[in-house]
Amino acid sequence: MKRSWLSILPLLLLAACNKSSPPAKTPEDPKTIAVTRWTERTELFMEYPPLVAGQNARFAVHLTDLRNFKPLSEGRVTVELRSGGGRSETFQTDAPSRPGIFGVTVKPGSAGAFSMTVRLDSPALRDTHELGEVQVYANAQAAAKGEQPEQREVIKFLKEQQWTLDFATVTVAERSLRESRRVSAEVRPRTGGEAEIIAPVAGRLATSSAIPTVGTLVQKGQVLAKILPRTATPSDRATLELAVQEATTALRLAQRDRERAERLATAGAVPGKRLDEAKAAEATAQARLNAAQARLTQHESSRSAEGDAPGDSHFLLRAPIAGIMASTHGTSGASVEVGENLFRVVATDPVFIVASIPEAEAWWLHQLAGGELELSGHPKPVPLGRVVSVGRVVDAESRTLPVIFEVRNQDARLAVGQAVFIRLFTSTATKAPAVPESALVDDAGRPVVFVQVAGESFARRAVRLGSREAGYVLILEGVKPGERVVTRGAYQIRLAALSSQIPAHGHVH
CATH class of the missing domain: 2.40.30.170 (Efflux pump adaptor protein, beta barrel domain)
Structure with missing residues (x-):
């Protein structure tokens, strides 16, 4: 058994030696640099990688018009690098790749500290952003070891989102x-800015005039309604007809008397005063007939609730102030009583x-x-x-x-x-x-x-x-x-x- 382990051990050592070692870690790419500046006219938000001499760096220049917080859709953007010795390099693009976003390729010629400026020239406006000192590195390894942007907890809200919303x-x-x-x-209405119009007499609202509706603007002195007053004897039609007949008879007599006086005056049998008296009596009789007929017509209009009496027999209701018709309780053809509140006018300015x-x-x-x-x-x-x-x-x-x-x-x-x-x-x-x-x-x-x-x-x-x-x-x-x-x-x-x-x-x- 011991010999068996001894024979296996060299094989295990050989396998361990042949096992590939893990790949070496490559340094992380340097993080993008973001710069934000504001002037009275524009907001500049620019992203770019660390600058390396002789290498292209793509700048994403976001420009917002602060008059409406919308993207600038046209214009030329120039990025300028100035050395301490006065040497200057400029890089530009003549139009945005998308509204508000200008892509500029920057290729610094040498390493060192430079002052950076971004200029905008467009038909709408011109503006300049001074960004201060930036570092151009000699190689990528130096750029990777350079100062990294500070990380802090923020809420991300992209420019594309801001530009499409109502944002400021x-x-x-x-x-x-x-x-x-x-x-x-x-x-509330001002003092003297509210008026109530009441019925001065009992009667019926005439149908010949349109009553303003609630919310209508009325002028001072404007006629709001007409009231046809009731007659003194609204139920005695026979008396009114008798008064018309009597006035008609009296007028005929007065006319005959005037005609006789004219003949006598022409013949010189009576003085001229007699003729004047006859004419006056005829005019008085004519007026009495007209009044009697008007009372009968008014009675008929009130009795039938149709039509209107002669215009000179109406009571006119006028707006005492200019304003808005706030309320109305009158209806054309409806009866009203003395003191009844018909309209309310309110001045609004x-x-x-x-x-x-x-x-x-x-x-x-x-x-x-x-x-x-x-x-x-x-x-x-x-x-x-x-x-x-x-x-x-x-x-x-x-x-x-x-x-x-x-x-x-x-x-x-x-x-x-x-x-x-x-x-x-x-x-x-x-x-x-x-x-x-x-x-x-x-x-x-x-x-x-x-x-x-x-x-x-x-x-x-x-x-x-x-x-x-x-x-x-x-x-x-x-x-x-x-x-x-x-x-x-x-x-x-x-x-x-x-x-x-x-x-x-x-x-x-």
């Missing part, structure tokens, strides 16, 4: 905002904004220095007009004090009776970094903003909020001046942060 960023800057309080309010201040907070009203109105669908609050009054009597039911502002409403964006919120400012101001309110995102009940740390990298920052004014909010903790926060598209970045999938990189380099 803004630089954080310090602002001085006044302290404020947000309170509920209501839109200007209007009053009446805020309700809890009595416990009434102490700061002596510091009131203005306010602004929050309107849904409007990107920025609307400044309130003059302060009409500050209440000094507490409402017994609501336990609040009224504060009334006057606001112009030419575009009719405010509806009378609408419930709104306003922000009242005091005279005390605080200076701190501020961002547009649109940059705030509610993340599980906590306000956060998304800071753009690089072209395609974002960081979530929880913030502590301060005063608000004119669409801006002070950030007491979380961001610093000079950082860029997302003002449009922040919610999509939040969704990207929640996604576990890493977005595929779609650049054409």
Whole structure:
């Protein structure tokens, strides 16, 4: 048995010697360098490999127009390397490979430290980005040992995603905002801006005029309706007919008397005064007949509820102010009573904004220095007009004090009776970094903003909020001046942060 093991041992040693050794590890490729710069006009996001003298390096230059945050679709991009001795090398491309992405091949002639500049020349705009000092290595081994980009946890959101969405960023800057309080309010008609039109007489609304519908704009003095008054004896038709007959007979007699007086006056038998008296009596008889006939016609119209009486017998109802027809209780042909409320007209420009201040907070009203109105669908609050009054009597039911502002409403964006919120400012101001309110995102009940740390990298920052004014909010903790926060598209970045999938990189380099 021992001899058997001795015979096998050389074979095992030979097999171990012949076994191939594992391949040597090759050094990892140097990681891509990413640079982001902003000017007043454009955002530059550029990716390129470490530069090696005599070797081609493909630059992916992403350029965004900061006027609309869309990609630049045309233009020439030039990358310039300048040495300390004044020698310069330029590399350029005359058009983007895709909208917003310009591919530039850079081949440095020598190693060393260079200053890099990226220039854009397009029909839309021209811009220059100074990138500072970059290192060109002598060979690939030196480049692999060079300084590697710092790695940090960020949210990736590609340029291709930003360009296709409603996306925008803004630089954080310090602002001085006044302290404020947000309170509920209501839109009400101004003093003298509401009128109720009542029936001055009992009768029937004429069918010859169209009654304005609710919501119609009416002008001051415009006829809203006509009322056909009831007769003094609405049920005694025989009496009215008798009055017509008597007036007709009296007119005939007056006409004959006038004709006789004319003949006598022509013959010189009577003075001219006699003829004048006869003519006056005839005119009076004619007027009495006309009045009797009108009363009979009015009676017939009221009795049958059809047609209209002569126009001069109507009572006209006119709008005392210009505004909107808020309500109408009249119908053509319907009967109305004296004092009945028929129409309500409300003036909509200007209007009053009446805020309700809890009595416990009434102490700061002596510091009131203005306010602004929050309107849904409007990107920025609307400044309130003059302060009409500050209440000094507490409402017994609501336990609040009224504060009334006057606001112009030419575009009719405010509806009378609408419930709104306003922000009242005091005279005390605080200076701190501020961002547009649109940059705030509610993340599980906590306000956060998304800071753009690089072209395609974002960081979530929880913030502590301060005063608000004119669409801006002070950030007491979380961001610093000079950082860029997302003002449009922040919610999509939040969704990207929640996604576990890493977005595929779609650049054409």
